[in-house]
């Protein structure tokens with residue numbers, strides 16, 4: 001599990017390999033003055049429009065099997081969204097049993113929800129350095145067994161949802177924390193630093209010839225050096241024949257991110273020419289600095305980050321707008337409200353509040369989509 005404020009640990013920038021990159025975390029705006037740039041949201045009333053009906057591209061949220069069976073959540077999701085991503089129940093930790101067999105019970109409940117709701121299913125994720133289950137750890141060091149296990153796993157999982165999952169995050173979070181190269185993990189140690197990714201993409205393609213296969217990572221807006229490393233990795237993998245059909249930028253950001261950083265990142269990422277998935281957007285009210293502004297001002301600042309994200313996404317050529325996903329809908333369902341990320345329990349990173357009322361962040365999205 002990653003710590004919440006990964007970016008808080010980051011050293012400033014580093015040399016940029018790509019010209020035109022934005023600047024690093026250390027240059028985020030001063031919370032005391034940035035209010036001036038964060039215009040208060042227009043007053044909005046009435047029932048919130050469905051974002052999915054306003055957008056010309058899929059609008060997603062993450063989902064758990066519990067939420068999928070919660071009537072209030074389902075109604076909200078079905079009014080707003082045209083795509084769902086399993087928050088954790090399609091990860092290896094949920095599917096791979098101790099005895100090496102597979103447990104699809106929770107993943108299937110999510111797939112069933114997507115089918116019933118008539119929304120796209122987005123698969124997340126096949127290969128991830130984190131939360132490795134015991135059955136994978138047991139074969140650490142045995143290259144052949146490890147390769148077989150990874151291939152069997154990917155064939156089983158992506159194969160099971162073939163024809164339903166429109167896409168998969170095949171490789172998640174492969175770049176090292178600060179962007180200084182690739183992450184050392186159980187996969188890289190057993191199958192090679194970059195080779196494991198190539199294999200994972202090949203196995204995913206074997207499992208599902210039609211799904212769009214993506215590589216997904218975080219802090220790409222916050223840490224230009226990491227973005228540069230990520231982009232070079234994608235280029236190398238493509239050159240080696242990996243069937244990468246899109247890139248995911250998780251976009252777990254906070255209200256202190258400097259205005260302009262999102263747009264710079266989006267343009268930069270778009271230069272690869274691949275479809276882009278804003279895959280896990282949330283905008284924390286916290287951050288790694290003291291911020292004594294009243295909550296309303298923080299919510300207005302949050303709406304500005306949402307506005308910049310959707311605006312930058314809308315500026316992409318239509319063919320590059322893969323989908324726009326928030327990591328939840330209601331604040332109370334956010335991973336930033338659960339241990340170990342809960343903090344003081346007051347964070348509110350999503351477009352709807354605990355009672356499912358639309359926040360300024362929601363209206364920023366709706367207004368941008370309405371043009």
Ligand code: XIL
Pocket residue numbers: 001002087088172218250280335
């Ligand atoms: C998080 C979930 O939100 C948590 O509930 C879970 O326990 C850990 O993972 N990047 C990712 C997601 O790719 O899978 C993570 O989801 C959040 C960060």
